[in-house]
Amino acid sequence: MFKPILAASVLALSLSACATAVPSVEVTRFHVASPPTSGTVSVREMIGNPDVSLEFRTYAAAVAQEFQRVGFTEARDAQGEYEALVGMRRSFRPTGPDRSGRPVSVGVGGSTGSYGSGLGLGIGINLSGKPKDVVTTELSVQLRRRADSQVVWEGRANTSAKEGTPAAQPNIAAAKLAAALIGGYPGESGRTITVK
Template identity: 75%
Template sequence: MLKTVLTATTLALGLSACATAVPPVEVTRFHVGNPPVSGSVAVTEMTGNPDVGLEFRTYAAAVGRELQRVGFSETSGPASDYIATVGFRRDFRPTGPDRSGKPVSVGVGGGVGSHGYSGLGVGIGINLSGKPKDVVTTELQVQMRRRSDSTVIWEGRAMTSAREGTPAAQPGMAAAKLASALIGGYPGESGRTITVK
């Protein structure tokens, strides 16, 4: 009995630590009128994204799950009603003394949105020095177009920052958090930037 209580307490503390470890997400969305809330959607890579393989699939899967939660059905191939293009990037900002503080973009993706935000990352960064960890800023961009005429019906971006090496900086957790913050509450208020905790 005592072992069960201790295990449950340890699990609860671990889960609460994970919940508080995820930093807030800044979200901006754009749409005209009342965008659709149902239909089939194919999730694809945003033009300009370098091939990032497994990591891109992590972000695309998170976006697909969230679109299903708000009423869309995910499909593949050319028969979908809508196309959701996904782009993401990660920037590493050095911290500590004797550093410039300028962000360094690294090889996890990029993209261009029609409302003026864009990004492209190339390369890789690893900190093995024992010095203060970099701050990782991760940005997710999603744009939905009507397949029949390529009209953009909705788009948005979500951004969060976390210390390198923490769970919140890992692609799986970042992808889930960003997609949930961005697509949750779809379509959201157009042109307004909000913070989602």
Template identity: 70%
Template sequence: MSNPSMLKKIVLPSLLALGLGACATAVPPVEVTRFHIDNPARSGTIAVEEMAGNPDVGLEFRTYAAAVEQELQRVGFTAAGQGTAGQGARSDYVALVSFRRTFREPGSYGANGKPVSVGVGGAVGSGGYSGLGLGIGINLSGKPKGQVFTELQVQIRRRADSTTIWEGRAQTAAREGTPASQPGLAAQKLAAALLGGYPGESGRTITVK
């Protein structure tokens, strides 16, 4: 007959290991790059709006906009509200948000067997993009059967003169069908990684786990 105490010693550590493994897969790393002018604003009213040319429109955008707004409040800004033009016009700043979600089959990997890199261009300067380019080559390790790649871009502009004071982009990849590949969790993870420690070091690419 099996010893109950012995079974506990074997089963409990195994269950704990499985739980930790599940947590690890639920929060894949995020690569973040930010650019900003010297001493960008850290307070004031801000309205979250959709960036022109946002490739993914519809109800899902609200999930990402809400996550960005929450993180902006964490770093010191005050929400001016979304909706009418009057609300947005009264804000000191506007945060323009864009996101993209793409699915990649194994065939989308390069001839060398490595994931195809995701390039990001654009940089912040007085009045908008300076053309410097972020120059990111993201190569998240591993070769799963299928991955969902998600990118979030946020640009903060001063409402009075439309000067871009801060811009950042965050990207991550998660195995298809996992919790991390779902829009809700992806939006929260990307927004927290992108705006955490705002404004961050300008021009540097970091990995947030």
């Protein structure tokens, strides 16, 4: 009796892990010949960022954390040697036609035979509703040297997930995008890669 319960528990855990899987991320980076690998960094919002909100803070915090992982130190006075300018954007794309307006279908069938006759009636109603939109989230980061405002490294990353899934939530998307973009810093300049 213990083994079936254990097997069911393991199956449930593996299914829940699949349910929270985050889709792959497409990443493109550009940098100068010898980008810095250490120094103090302050994180700010990119000028013209279309989404000025509390959600932006989630992305800024994820970027700051990833720069620390690759060797930089967060500037405590917001006046570091470098500044990371962060921009983010979310867009929604329909996945298909709205099926909620589909009419009710009715089917009728009958038969006769040596044991009697029968009549059947079937009604089909589409309860699936409108398909979920696909949410595309893009993160852009520029690392500038504060002394002369030169961009020494920049990149962008984007991912897509169905609306309402864990992968479409800002905190999960921010962490995934920042890790994919800044992980492996500085990365190969001018090449687009896919990070799982």
